Amino acid sequence: MKRKPLDQDSIDKALRSLSGWECKDDRLAKTFVLGDFREAVAFIVRIGFCAESLNHHPELYNVYNRVRVELTTHDAGNKITTMDVVLAQNIDKMISK
Numbered sequence: 001m002k003r004k005p006l007d008q009d010s011i012d013k014a015l016r017s018l019s020g021w022e023c024k025d026d027r028l029a030k031t032f033v034l035g036d037f038r039e040a041v042a043f044i045v046r047i048g049f050c051a052e053s054l055n056h057h058p059e060l061y062n063v064y065n066r067v068r069v070e071l072t073t074h075d076a077g078n079k080i081t082t083m084d085v086v087l088a089q090n091i092d093k094m095i096s097k
Contacts, residue, residue, distance in 0.1 A: 005079030014085045021088055027059075028071040028084050032095060040067050043095070050090050056083050
């Protein structure tokens with residue numbers, strides 16, 4: 001199913017509700033700093049399970065205790081969709097626990 005990209009106003013509104021996320025190159029992106037490598041890898045695994053339940057697959061980058069998450073919807077022409085916003089919200093909830 002092809003998803004519809006969000007317009008810039010909708011992206012700006014979503015960003016106001018997402019702490020620390022940015023819109024860059026048609027992606028929602030955020031870098032998380034965790035306690036150590038083990039915590040970072042565990043966080044990536046939790047993101048993976050959450051993303052898979054949404055049938056969404058983020059780009060994840062890890063260096064030691066840092067995890068960079070970039071969200072874009074491939075079947076929307078690599079643009080930001082509601083699905084990216086939902087996943088960003090879910091990621092923020094899991095990091096706050």
